[in-house]
Amino acid sequence: MPNKPNLSVNIAGIAMKNPVMPASGCFGFGEEYAPYLDLNALGAIVVKSVTMNETVGNPGPRVCETPGGMLNAIGWQNPGADVFINEKMPFLRQFNTPVIVNLAGKTASDYAELAARLDGVEGLAGIELNISCPNVSEGGVAFGTDPRLADEVVRAVRAATKLPLIVKLSPNVTDITVMARAVEGAGADAISLINTFTAIAIDVKTRRPVLGNFTGGLSGPAVKPVALYMTYRVAHAVSVPVIGMGGVLRAEDAIEFLLAGASAVAVGMGTFVNPTAMIDVIDGIERYLVENNMDDVHQLIGGLITD
Amino acid sequence: MPNKPNLSVNIAGIAMKNPVMPASGCFGFGEEYAPYLDLNALGAIVVKSVTMNETVGNPGPRVCETPGGMLNAIGWQNPGADVFINEKMPFLRQFNTPVIVNLAGKTASDYAELAARLDGVEGLAGIELNISCPNVSEGGVAFGTDPRLADEVVRAVRAATKLPLIVKLSPNVTDITVMARAVEGAGADAISLINTFTAIAIDVKTRRPVLGNFTGGLSGPAVKPVALYMTYRVAHAVSVPVIGMGGVLRAEDAIEFLLAGASAVAVGMGTFVNPTAMIDVIDGIERYLVENNMDDVHQLIGGLITD
Amino acid sequence: MKMECTVTGARLVARDVAAMTVRAPELAAACEPGQFAHIYCGGGVYSLTRRPISISKVEGDELGFLFQIKGEGTRWLAQRRPGETVDLMAPLGKGCYRLPEQGKVYIAAGGIGYAPVIFLAQRAAARGLDARMFVGARDSGSIYCLDEMEKLGVPVEVATEDGGLGERGFVTAPLEHAIQADKPDLICCCGPEPMLRAVARLGRTYGVPVQVSLEQRMACGVGACKGCVVPVKGRNGVHYRNVCSDGPVFCGEEVFFDAE
Amino acid sequence: MKMECTVTGARLVARDVAAMTVRAPELAAACEPGQFAHIYCGGGVYSLTRRPISISKVEGDELGFLFQIKGEGTRWLAQRRPGETVDLMAPLGKGCYRLPEQGKVYIAAGGIGYAPVIFLAQRAAARGLDARMFVGARDSGSIYCLDEMEKLGVPVEVATEDGGLGERGFVTAPLEHAIQADKPDLICCCGPEPMLRAVARLGRTYGVPVQVSLEQRMACGVGACKGCVVPVKGRNGVHYRNVCSDGPVFCGEEVFFDAE
Numbered sequence A, B: 001m002p003n004k005p006n007l008s009v010n011i012a013g014i015a016m017k018n019p020v021m022p023a024s025g026c027f028g029f030g031e032e033y034a035p036y037l038d039l040n041a042l043g044a045i046v047v048k049s050v051t052m053n054e055t056v057g058n059p060g061p062r063v064c065e066t067p068g069g070m071l072n073a074i075g076w077q078n079p080g081a082d083v084f085i086n087e088k089m090p091f092l093r094q095f096n097t098p099v100i101v102n103l104a105g106k107t108a109s110d111y112a113e114l115a116a117r118l119d120g121v122e123g124l125a126g127i128e129l130n131i132s133c134p135n136v137s138e139g140g141v142a143f144g145t146d147p148r149l150a151d152e153v154v155r156a157v158r159a160a161t162k163l164p165l166i167v168k169l170s171p172n173v174t175d176i177t178v179m180a181r182a183v184e185g186a187g188a189d190a191i192s193l194i195n196t197f198t199a200i201a202i203d204v205k206t207r208r209p210v211l212g213n214f215t216g217g218l219s220g221p222a223v224k225p226v227a228l229y230m231t232y233r234v235a236h237a238v239s240v241p242v243i244g245m246g247g248v249l250r251a252e253d254a255i256e257f258l259l260a261g262a263s264a265v266a267v268g269m270g271t272f273v274n275p276t277a278m279i280d281v282i283d284g285i286e287r288y289l290v291e292n293n294m295d296d297v298h299q300l301i302g303g304l305i306t307d
Numbered sequence C, D: 001m002k003m004e005c006t007v008t009g010a011r012l013v014a015r016d017v018a019a020m021t022v023r024a025p026e027l028a029a030a031c032e033p034g035q036f037a038h039i040y041c042g043g044g045v046y047s048l049t050r051r052p053i054s055i056s057k058v059e060g061d062e063l064g065f066l067f068q069i070k071g072e073g074t075r076w077l078a079q080r081r082p083g084e085t086v087d088l089m090a091p092l093g094k095g096c097y098r099l100p101e102q103g104k105v106y107i108a109a110g111g112i113g114y115a116p117v118i119f120l121a122q123r124a125a126a127r128g129l130d131a132r133m134f135v136g137a138r139d140s141g142s143i144y145c146l147d148e149m150e151k152l153g154v155p156v157e158v159a160t161e162d163g164g165l166g167e168r169g170f171v172t173a174p175l176e177h178a179i180q181a182d183k184p185d186l187i188c189c190c191g192p193e194p195m196l197r198a199v200a201r202l203g204r205t206y207g208v209p210v211q212v213s214l215e216q217r218m219a220c221g222v223g224a225c226k227g228c229v230v231p232v233k234g235r236n237g238v239h240y241r242n243v244c245s246d247g248p249v250f251c252g253e254e255v256f257f258d259a260e
């Protein structure tokens, strides 16, 4: 039996036991899934998007299944920054796992104020900026698809916080490396991708959209090949670390992202299919390293052979 | 038993018995699938992309399965325009079904010459311009993602042929309505969408790309929700008819596209899963019309209720 | 809990309704009427996410499910045979049917809404409550498992839309007559939304509290994704609550505030 | 043809190898050694497209398949039970093994490459050819169905990499000895690519024609998509041909032109 391989990675100063974390919005504030898995086993905990004030969210239905994937149009439902800090963080601080808060807003100053409010909150390891949520009509989308607006919002947040800053990109663009370079230039310490594809589903019985919000965001295994390609391109276009996501369900999926250049991966819809998906992914990465005589997960990162 | 509902549609002057046709590249030149289904039953036959001269195509593997979908990187393998005209058209002319030829090239003048060569070929009902194939390194992609280049190539082809001109759009863009309006303005008689998403798959055993070409195009049920959304947006942005595709496997999928505003649908990967998928789709649309007391498929087209 | 449970029985009880039992001692001891299981249904292209299915009865170490074969997920589930296992997360739902300690309870079920209320009738009978069941369906072929009520000694009235069995029409008619004749302390209901609304309205009219079980498309099933919401009227106005974790059972007044 | 065929038998013949028979009279009459069926494998998220599986034998009205349980598709297929149906397109492939009218044929199979050559041995035996079989595998657990050769009276030599059964090493060694001792008129081969290359090289060395069966990822299976190509050396240089419709059997010289 060889030594246990090293799975730990450091993303923008956030030290993680392993490169696996939940995708924002797919793991609530951690407590909902605590009965199903040990939160101490995760590389990090990324919480649902938080806005400054409580957000009620979109009318239902908010989710629906699609072939190999799902749509969601939650609409940022969350209790607001103060409730997050006062009622959710105490639970999360119990664990020996870095907590990353995902922030959403409508204007650059929304984001900056929110980042300032969260700076210095005990136990917070980093910020992920959701500039790519396609489900909110004002603002949200433009930041994620226009490099100048992305630059503006990232600069504003960068000035407002000393926490490591991860910027999450939208796949709904012609060239994702343009966005990646823009946010890197504006001060992002890491980039996460992909958020969801704007999409719809129609109920042929009622001839109406399935989702209450009409459009939703597509995610899940269905999008994995595009997410992998975008991860590969961004990892080769910027020098900050990349967190890859989009369709990770099994360890092989995560290994694909690592090989493509991601330094860590996030699991979104996969947790809904299998609540212990992240644990299985972590175990599977470890097994893969052992079976392939590797002693460090860094040997996988960017290890795609393309001669 | 009510009267048989009317399924026929007219797309840019091409009269079709029903709104169902193969997607280019997924039905060869018709002959390969002739043992499996009656080509006379189809709304139209769309053939594989044809280039002026023979194209050998990409090294293998050229296809691979992905969750709920597949990647392909065929690389326009085809015998060239002359062989198409002399050896493939005679077979296709036997059927009472309009034939649409899909054209691919590297420069606007490639496309224009090709269109001129095909203009007047007996039995050809229309041209579909593939300006969106992501698998060929030079030219191909740019036309499909840059509205000015798209305008240029469509104008060149428009001037070179009197055949009905369908322009096929790529989904790899930030705003597909910009492309749609550009090609409509340049003279397209109809728009088809979507072509495939640029994507990759990695073999974790070999740590190499699965496809010989590295990148491929994602299609199949996995992409349906995005294809539907883009179809909806384009159908509401232009006044020419739209042919929707991306993940049609069952009649319900086709009905979703029709409700979203497509005047016809194409079946790509679906035929690989089930060689009679198109026939099942046609039968299913007819059954749906009967069950819902509709006597014409036009009652479905654009019939999405969004109040 | 997430567990692999062994199927102990599986059969069709109507054209398109399957009954399945699984061995699950811990769950059998822990679950409450109204709760559900989130079941992995084979991972097909059209059934990758889990399917919420109510716990329909508990007998000894076993849980029973009763479900309509609707699409790919339930079709897969209906094909499981004794000896195979199914992967389920249960018991889910914090909002269960809340039975009083004593008194009269009317239970109204429409269509496949009969599934969860069998368990409810079991509990009501075990508690010695004076329970009556009202079952509505489209036709006689959609009425099944009434022997369960016989076993429990719970009287049943049936209404079918085509009059093929019991009274002709909606089950709300015999229910209303019963309320008028003998007002209950509680009405519990599960069925299609129009029926839930109608029963909530009856409750309001006659001043009887109503508990209804709701359905909504779900992803996580545990309250994490906020995907399965219903608008609910609380003290501070309307807000969204999760069917999976706050429900699936709610007070009729809370969820059908815009009824009229 | 596309058809739903009833499974008549299904069993494991090794840890991870399943044998399945289906009733298909029209196909049994029509198919040739080397041809394959394109089989729908359940439509899972990871197995929506069909799987190409060689026709492994033909007996009366029945076709036999022999396949390795590799991923989701073959796992699903191995779970089919007699009485269920499978949806297959067959017979596919225009490039079959071409047996001479008379003479000596050596058949070499590696691993699961043994599947299609059982059918080939059946045909060779029926034609009264002087056939010999050479089977290679990793270990003795990967050698199965040798009784098929006994039934046909075709002599078999076995080689395993770990020496657990037959000669230790690759099957190309006993094959080469046999060629040296008694040169055949034709060598037919199916197995992993390195083995095919090695056998093609033997053919070149000893001046014996070699027919090899290739594998490639497929979509349509009928020649329409140009997805399953291999580079082939023809009169006009190298070009791509379809494994599904031009193959799966090719001349060794055609496909391993860059061998050395």
Ligand SMILES: Cc1cc2nc3c(=O)[nH]c(=O)nc-3n(C[C@H](O)[C@H](O)[C@H](O)COP(=O)(O)OP(=O)(O)OC[C@H]3O[C@@H](n4cnc5c(N)ncnc54)[C@H](O)[C@@H]3O)c2cc1C
Pocket (backbone or CB within 6 Å): A064, A065, C036, C046, C047, C049, C050, C051, C052, C053, C054, C055, C056, C066, C067, C068, C069, C070, C071, C072, C073, C074, C075, C112, C115, C116, C214, C215, C216, C217, C218, C243, C248
């Ligand atoms: C709390 C709860 C308890 C339930 N208990 C039962 C029960 O005991 N017996 C029973 O027959 N049915 C029950 N249902 C409904 C059951 O979940 C759906 O019929 C089932 O999900 C359909 O899946 P399918 O793949 O067969 O159908 P499809 O129509 O193919 O499903 C497509 C998608 O829509 C979702 N969906 C479809 N109908 C519903 C629905 N009514 N509610 C929620 N999601 C839906 C599916 O989960 C799936 O994601 C319950 C639903 C909820 C929310």
Ligand SMILES: Cc1cc2nc3c(=O)[nH]c(=O)nc-3n(C[C@H](O)[C@H](O)[C@H](O)COP(=O)(O)OP(=O)(O)OC[C@H]3O[C@@H](n4cnc5c(N)ncnc54)[C@H](O)[C@@H]3O)c2cc1C
Pocket (backbone or CB within 6 Å): B064, B065, D036, D046, D047, D049, D050, D051, D052, D053, D054, D055, D056, D066, D067, D068, D069, D070, D071, D072, D073, D074, D075, D112, D115, D116, D214, D215, D216, D217, D218, D243, D248
């Ligand atoms: C003409 C032909 C005949 C074959 N005959 C047999 C046979 O008789 N017995 C047998 O055990 N196997 C045979 N194979 C290989 C068999 O097709 C694969 O093992 C099978 O497709 C694996 O599917 P899976 O879902 O179990 O595995 P996965 O590895 O999960 O498959 C993933 C994807 O890769 C494709 N794939 C994986 N391996 C192969 C392969 N070797 N060739 C082509 N595609 C592959 C699958 O079709 C699928 O699309 C044959 C292949 C070809 C091309």
Ligand SMILES: Cc1cc2nc3c(=O)[nH]c(=O)nc-3n(C[C@H](O)[C@H](O)[C@H](O)COP(=O)(O)O)c2cc1C
Pocket (backbone or CB within 6 Å): A023, A024, A025, A026, A048, A049, A063, A070, A071, A072, A074, A076, A102, A130, A133, A168, A194, A195, A196, A218, A219, A220, A221, A223, A245, A246, A247, A248, A266, A267, A268, A269, A270, C219, C225, C227
């Ligand atoms: C139900 C749901 C809710 C989500 N909510 C958020 C969110 O609040 N903020 C955010 O940045 N991304 C959100 N996402 C996007 C995911 O974080 C992730 O980017 C995406 O789902 C792709 O990963 P997956 O394919 O593993 O699901 C959400 C996704 C889902 C499915």
Ligand SMILES: Cc1cc2nc3c(=O)[nH]c(=O)nc-3n(C[C@H](O)[C@H](O)[C@H](O)COP(=O)(O)O)c2cc1C
Pocket (backbone or CB within 6 Å): B023, B024, B025, B026, B048, B049, B063, B071, B072, B074, B076, B102, B130, B133, B168, B194, B195, B196, B218, B219, B220, B221, B223, B245, B246, B247, B248, B266, B267, B268, B269, B270, D219, D225, D227
């Ligand atoms: C194997 C394959 C080959 C294709 N070849 C072409 C092509 O030659 N020209 C073209 O315009 N589109 C081509 N396409 C794209 C399809 O026509 C279609 O736009 C796409 O596959 C989406 O439809 P689907 O999801 O039904 O497959 C090809 C797709 C596949 C899967």
Ligand code: FES
Pocket (backbone or CB within 6 Å): C217, C218, C219, C220, C221, C222, C223, C224, C225, C226, C227, C228, C229, C242, C243, C244, C245
């Ligand atoms: S299904 Fe996720 S919150 Fe209810």
Ligand code: FES
Pocket (backbone or CB within 6 Å): D217, D218, D219, D220, D221, D222, D223, D224, D225, D226, D227, D228, D229, D242, D243, D244, D245
């Ligand atoms: S698989 Fe389509 S051409 Fe061979």
